[in-house]
Amino acid sequence: MDVYALYGPSGTGKSSSALELAHKHKISAIIDDGLLIYKGRKVAGTSAKYERTTVQAVKRAIFFYKDHAQEVRKAIHEYEIERILLLGTSRKMVNRIADALELGPISKYIAIEDIRSSSEIKAALYTRRTAGKHVIPIPYIQVEQDFFRRLIARGKKFFSAKKEVIGETTIVQPDFGGGRVHVTEHVLRKLITLSCRDMQEVTNMTKIHVMLNDLPFVSLEVHLNVPRGTPLRQVAQEIHHRIYDAYVRHLNLELDTINITIGKLTMPDA
Template sequence: MKVCSLSGPSGTGKSTSALVFAHKIGVEAIIDDGLLIVNGVKVAGISAKFEKNTITAVRRAIFTEETHREEVIKALDSYSVQSILIIGTSDKMTKNIAQRLALGPIETYYYVEDIRSQKEIQKAKFIRQTQGKHVMPIPYRQVEQNFFKRLIQKGKEIFTPKREKIGETTIVRPDFQQEYIEIEKQVYVQLLMYCCNQQDIVQKVEQIQFSLGEQAKATISLQLKMPIDYLLPRRLYQLQEEIQRSFFQHFGYELDVINLYVHAALHKRK
């Protein structure tokens, strides 16, 4: 069997990218958090995300329970799995899993920095820290919904560049993910407002829209002061740069999109 490892710290987006990456390197099966996933579908195992605390979640993820381990080993045989990607937080963890499941030695080691940009990793960490959300690379219908009291929602369908479906993701907030700092949307809007009002060219901020999903996106409508005796594009670029700098300073990640719309230029009313 071809055995590969993908490791990186918790909350960096390994499970989010797992399906696409496995398809890219020609691997049919994934071991992730106690689950065996073959061609995008869960075929055996119990997710560590069903556990009540971090200790039992780790034990589940590394297959310490005999019945759980035997179920996955049997499924590997019955599905004739020839290639597999083991996901973990370290090389030590993935080696441990490979040994417990009798998969043989790991041939290739990959790391989250190999498959995700620093910007994507920063945003994934931020979402984990502020929303407590985890991604499972299996379809929504396959998740035991009664296990989750706080959050379970559909993620997205994953496709190849040729629009062939690889699989789906599901977003959950496990019971053990209790410590996170929730940030109200208004906090982001207030920071955007402050950045704009600090610029001497801005007369008024008309409207701000902010969304944090697949993309972190800000859309701002402005009125500028008269007279405009400067190079307008350059000053707007400077405002975008200041917003980006402030977001990174306060939240530790960068916005994907900053749209500025100038609706008018007005003299200040006396």
């Protein structure tokens, strides 16, 4: 059996990336948080996200319970799986999973940083910290909703280059997630205006839109008052730099796109 492993810290987007990675490498099965997922469907196991405490969740994810490990080993044999992808928070964790399921040595290790950009990872971490949302790479209909005390929502479908559905995700909020820190949209916009408040060229910032799902995105319109001959591109670049730096400093988020429109321009007479 060919055993692949995708590893990285919790909340960095491993489950969201697993379906596309498996399709790329023609991997038919995925092990994620205690589940065996075969061709996009849950076929065995119990998700660690159903557990009530973090300790129980970790034990479930590494197949600490013998009956759980036996159930998944049996299904792997019955489905005659030849290529499988293991998900874990570290190389040590995926090695423990491989041992518990008696899969043999891992042939290829893939770090989350190898397949996702820094801005994507930080956006995923921000969503995990502020909303406590976890992704399970199985369809909505297969999730036992009674296990969750909060939100269960449909995630998204993943398509191949030929527009074929290769998998579907579901978003959940487990009981073991703990508290949340919510940053309102007003604060997200305020960070932008405050970042440029000491720029004499900027008289107003309007139509500010912030989207932090997937690739973090900001768009806004600025009103400028500059002397004749001022390079507008340089002013826009300074605004861009200040906004980007403010989000990194205060939220540890790298904005992937910052679209700036100059909506009003005043050039006073000399």
